[in-house]
Amino acid sequence: MVFRDKGDAVVLKNSICIASESGDVLDYYMLSYSVNNYHPPLIMEDDIAKKYPNTCIKIELVNNADYGLVYTINGRNYRFEFNIDVNGKITNTYSKS
Template sequence: MKKLIIALILFISGCVGDRLDFRHEGSVYKKGNDSVCVTSKEGDNITYYLLSSSENNYSPPLLFEDNIERKYPNHCFDVKLKKGVTYNLIYEMNDIKYRVDFKLDDKSNIKQGVNL
């Protein structure tokens, strides 16, 4: 029983840690039908990203890369978005950790923010 409680506490605190680490509000936009792009500018460099969805309870991730050098304008990810699904993207760009939650609206445009 003690091991279960300890594991639960570590699991919960791990989720909170992710939210604290990736606390800056990110921004994405849709490019075509099968790409999501991070809003960025010349000189920006992405070194980490993880995209997950509510469709599979955010696990396993849909896309993930670490220790990379994705320089502007290579900040788009190939993924087929579905309506009715909430997506979470965390990424590190220029040593700043960002988080953005988004989904498709009724017109297949991206709607961002906490109150989706």
């Protein structure tokens, strides 16, 4: 699978909520981070059919790390990347404009 389209999400300290709207279905996601060189993934779910508004991923994120989230919603593949600096500030590095 190729994940080139820019995705969008809201990142909080203990969850990531993938941007979605009524009628959207989240089929797959995989979150990885730089602390372990992006492998293995921190969390992944496939064939899940989570419907809007249930598109949040509960996970405790750590500071001083780059994260990569790939996901499939409504059959389209997206990529969303972000960073959490040493002070806990979250910065989107590749998101939908």
